[in-house]
Amino acid sequence: QRGEEHQYMSPEDEWDRDLLLDPAWEKQQRKTFTAWCNSHLRKAGTQIENIEDDFRNGLKLMLLLEVISGERLPKPDKGKMRFHKIANVNKALDFICSKGVKLVSIGAEEIVDGNTKMTLGMIWTIILRFAIQDISVEETSAKEGLLLWCQRKTAPYRNVNVQNFHISWKDGLALCALIHRHRPDLIDYSKLRKDDPIGNLNTAFEVAEKYLDIPKMLDAEDIVNTPKPDEKAIMTYVSCFYHAFAGAEQAETAANRICKVLAVNQENEKLMEEYEKLASELLEWIRKTIPWLENRMAEQQMKAMQQKLEDFRDYRRIHKPPRVQEKCQLEINFNTLQTKLRLSNRPAFMPSEGKMVSDIANAWKGLEQVEKGYEEWLLTEIRRLERLDHLAEKFKQKCSLHQSWTSGKEELLSMKDYESASLMEIRALMRKHEAFESDLAAHQDRVEQIAAIAQELNELDYHDASSVNARCQGICDQWDNLGTLTQKRRDSLERVEKLWETIDQLYLEFAKRAAPFNNWMDGAMEDLQDMFIVHSTEEIHSLITAHDQFKATLPEADKERMATMGIQSEIVKIAQTYGIKLSGVNPYTNLSPQDITNKWEAVKHLVPLRDQMLQEEVARQQANERLRRQFAAQANIIGPWIQTKMEEIGHVSVDIAGSLEEQMNNLKQYEQNIINYKCNIDKLEGDHQLSQESLIFDNKHTNYTMEHIRVGWEQLLTTIARTINEVENQILTRDAKGISQEQLNEFRASFNHFDRKRNGMMDPDDFRACLISMGYDLGEVEFARIMTLVDSNNTGVVTFQAFIDFMTRETAETDTADQVMASFKILASDKAYITVDELRRELPAEQAEYCISRMTRYIGADGPAGALDYISFSSALYGESDL
Secondary structure, eight states: OHHHHTGGGOGGGSOOTGGGGOHHHHHHHHHHHHHHHHHHHGGGTOOOSOHHHHTTTSHHHHHHHHHHHOOOOOOOOOOOSHHHHHHHHHHHHHHHHHTTOOOOSOOHHHHHTTOHHHHHHHHHHHHIIIIITTOEETTEEHHHHHHHHHHHHHTTSTTOOOOSSSGGGTTSHHHHHHHHHHOTTTOOGGGOOTTOHHHHHHHHHHHHHHHSOOOOOOOHHHHHHSSSOOHHHHHHHHHHHHHHHTTOOHHHHHHHHHHHHHHHHHHHHHHHHHHHHHHHHHHHHHHHHHHHHHOOOOOSSHHHHHHHHHHHHHIIIIIHHHHHHHHHHHHHHHHHHHHHHHHTTOOOOOOOTTOSHHHHHHHHHHHHHHHTTHHHHHHHHHHHHHHHHHHHHHHHHHHHHHHHHHTTHHHHHHOOGGGGOOHHHHHHHHHHHHHHHHHHHHTHHHHHHHHHHHHHHHHTTOTTHHHHHHHHHHHHHHHHHHHHHHHHHHHHHHHHHHHHHHHHHHHHHHHHHHHHHHHHHHHHHHHHHOOOOOSSHHHHHHHHHHHHHHHTTHHHHHHHHHHHHHHHHHHHHHHHHHTOOOOSOOTTOSOOHHHHHHHHHHHHHHHHHHHHHHHHHHHHHHHHHHHHHHHHHHHHHHHHHHHHHHHHHHHHHTOOSSOHHHHHHHHHHHHHHHHHTHHHHHHHHHHHHHHHHTTOOOOTTOSOOHHHHHHHHHHHHHHHHHHHHHHHHHHHHHHHHTOOHHHHHHHHHHHHHHOTTOSSEEOHHHHHHHHHHTTOOOOHHHHHHHHHHHOTTOOSOEEHHHHHHHTTOOOOOOOOOOSHHHHHHHHTTTOSSBOHHHHHHHSOHHHHHHHHHHOOBOOOTTOOTTOBOHHHHHHHHTSOOOO
16 A cells, blocks of 8 residues: 555656756746646735745745645744744655655755755655646556546547657647547637647647636747657646546536437438528529629619619628628538548438539539629729719809808898997908908809809700809809999998097996906805805804905995996997997997996895894804704713623623523623613714704714714624524524533634634634644645535635534535446436436437437336337447438
8 A cells, every 4th residue: 555655756757856957848847837836826815936936935835735735734934044944844845745755855955045956856746746646547546547548538639649748748739639528619629730739739728728727837839849848847737637627527428428429410410401401592592693693784874873883792792702601611511411421331411403512513603604794894884974974063063162152142241230330340340351352362263163164064065054054154143243242341341440449448448447346246246145154153253254354345346336437428428429329338348337336236235144144153053062062972971882782792602601591691681781771872863863954964072973873783783683693593503413511612612712803703714723623634625615514605704603513514425437328327227228207307308309219119028118228229329320
């Protein structure tokens, strides 16, 4: 037995120091071993960057061993001195030796000194022990077992011959075959090429990392460019695939194999039906399309010809490409079907008459011959019509642009808007008119172009020349009239402009004085109507002082108002004297004298209203202060009382001095005292409601808010109820499981000891430590299984009740066999026959009905009525059958 444990460390597998002198192998091992270590260290939330440096202090090395073994190592030394590091590494090496591993010339000093060879040798020893030793395939184990597993899994694949763990893996096909054997949905093996080793390797690495959670441990270029890749790096990486795939359920494998065999027969039948259907549809489409392409009758209108071209392009872009794909797919399906039939010793498939691949090819050839030249004919006809329509369309476009520009221009030039305009408006009208004159001159070229095109259309004898001539003559007549109206408007604008210059300066002076005074009044009105929010008497007294300062500025403001209104009176006097019609609007401001008067009256009206609002707020703030003090006096008593009760209940829940019934009585008494205290909470709620109705949201006299009190009260009620429930459940568990009070106290003592946060719950790490202290030998997988029992809702904690329940729980699992007839035997519960109900229960509905319709009756004497013979059916699946 002892010799078998050390088979994985035979002399040919021992660490060879001289071998590491090869830089290429050392590079591969460094990358592979680093990735392997990180695949486990990430479970603990860490990783390494440099394999010879990051293990020197021994801390991450000990953590790695704990993760992969699921066991606790001795507590590491926390110091940073050399002897601390050596002590930690020795603890790790001692743990490795305790697992039956013989370390060959590997010492702690060499690891601490960062010796690359020794560090890689130590990691290889760990990989052998924890990742490869436990592999077992048909009475072979470790390296031989892993090699046999790889050979069995890759045997059906072309260009794959696994004989070792170095050159057999260089072209990447072996890795791709392993993935495809177990997950054919991840890799299309038929598209891989033996002459593309780097592509094959990178495909395997990327798929394994993305879908199988196997990190990339190798570089494709290093493997391909090395004559003999490093065996240990390859073994390490391949072992990850074994652990990822080797644990599939045998019953599922048995059912899958049956389904696969049946699916071959069904797929052949389906391919035959699909070929017949696709061939018929494709030939019918070709028959209908050829007459459409042979029609070469030209259209008289451009739109109709363009529609023909668009239809043809739709045919090329939309309708034909799917048919090309159908033709190609038809040939592929035909060849695939014939190959599958030949490989399964079936007679070749013979399509219906006229639907052979050659028949379809001949029909397709005829379609393409008709298609040639059709597009060229369409383009020639379109160019012919385009030349005929070009000049007429150009004439219409230029006429439309010109008429769009001239639309409304005659009405604008005839307007007398200057008669009631201000000086600024008249000047603006003059600048606008000058711009129009420049625009008018610029459009002269367009009028000449319109006349030239009309003349050319007449020379070419355009069919609608009469309408062209009429439109051109109308444009020329309109152009002459625009020139006359333009000169008349300029004369009128210059005459009116001089009349307004006299009063313009007075308008400007009014605007300069009215604007700042109006701004002052706007600001004063805003301040007087400002909705203030204050929270103390000090803040309201500050507002009253500011308001008194504002009232002292009102007399000076009234003097400024009188001076501004005097300017407007002078403007009215001048207009009456010289008979000038005023528009009533100052061009330099939107403010009118009436606006100034109205705002002044509004300011005087708002001052006493502001006085009244400020005095009312003084009274309200004084009332709010009384409410704050009243609430604070009660809250400062209730808050500490709740905290004290919470602590007392916590002490009762972990106390193991008395029996569970005594704890229950104590908790009931606490519950009654808490209920009796409810009247104090209700009274505080009443004071809080008064504060909210008065919009009081802060209170400097206490640190407690009503929300704090409510949350504390609810937590107190919840805690006492939950604690009582926990004790009741402990009583039920004690009585149902036959646990004595002494055992229950022992459980409680262990639980309390490892409940480091003293909150009645243990974290997973504390729970693991508790189980180890009680004699459990836990690996990572076993501990994960236990956690699913005690924490089924994934809350991340273990309660005392779950802890007690776990102590009496047991589990078990079963397995099944793996060949075709043996698989049916598994489904039939080891009988020589199988029933219809068993098939329908174990297989998918379609596969089950397929078996029932093809299995013969079982003729043995021990079978019930309706029993089926799965042995002859399994044999027939690989022999001749009628499809």
